[in-house]
Amino acid sequence: MSKTRPPQDPDVQNWDAPPHERPRITGEDALPGDPSREEQIARMIRVDQAGEYGARRIYEGQLAVLGRGAGDGSIRRMHEQELVHLERFDALLVARRVRPTVLQPLWHIAGFALGAATAMLGERAAMACTVAVEEVIDEHYAGQVEVLAEEDEEAELRDTLERFRVEEIEHRDIGLAHGAEQTPGYEVLSAAVKAGSRLAIWLSQRF
Secondary structure, three states, X not given: OOOOOOOOOOOOOXXXXXXXXXXXXXXXXXXXXXXXXXXXXXXXXXXXXXXXXXXXXXXXXXXXXXXXXXXXXXXXXXXXXXXXXXXXXXXXXXXXXXXXXXXXXXXXHHHHHHHHXXXXXXXXXXXXXHHHHHHHHHHHHHXXXXXXXXXXXXXXXXXXXXXXXXXXXXXXXXXXXXXHHHOOOHHHHHHHHHHHHHHHHHHHHHO
């Protein structure tokens, strides 16, 4: 009997898909043309480093507009935590010899612009941006953790992703506690930010 699987672009690892459609680390069920285990892990690290870099720039844009005391200092503290996440993925890029996404210069500008633009709408809008981004990242990390569930050799990476996922959820909760949902046009803003975040993930995996 031939092996079947949901159709997918072999160049993109859709960690955020429903569980039955998520990629699995290449093993006995690999098909011709599937990325190797090393390629799958490299894509995972590449997109996560890009995501943490983008998060850093979003918070820097918000801080530039609102100041370091915004949200009772919460934005500054979240920014500092994202720097820790980014430092870890930067180290993994070097240790695993993974190339970063070629789109990082774009995320440098786009992340800051998104943070600054939402901050100009007010502190609640900035927090709404945080909530939307962190909800996407929560889903993304959860998908990766599930993919690595049976990868004993990648237990350290899996634990790192789960720890960071919990911290991203804390950021979401901080945003909600600071009135994110009271932002005028919250649903529209949230949907736009989520769409942009998912597009950034897709592009960073591919390029």
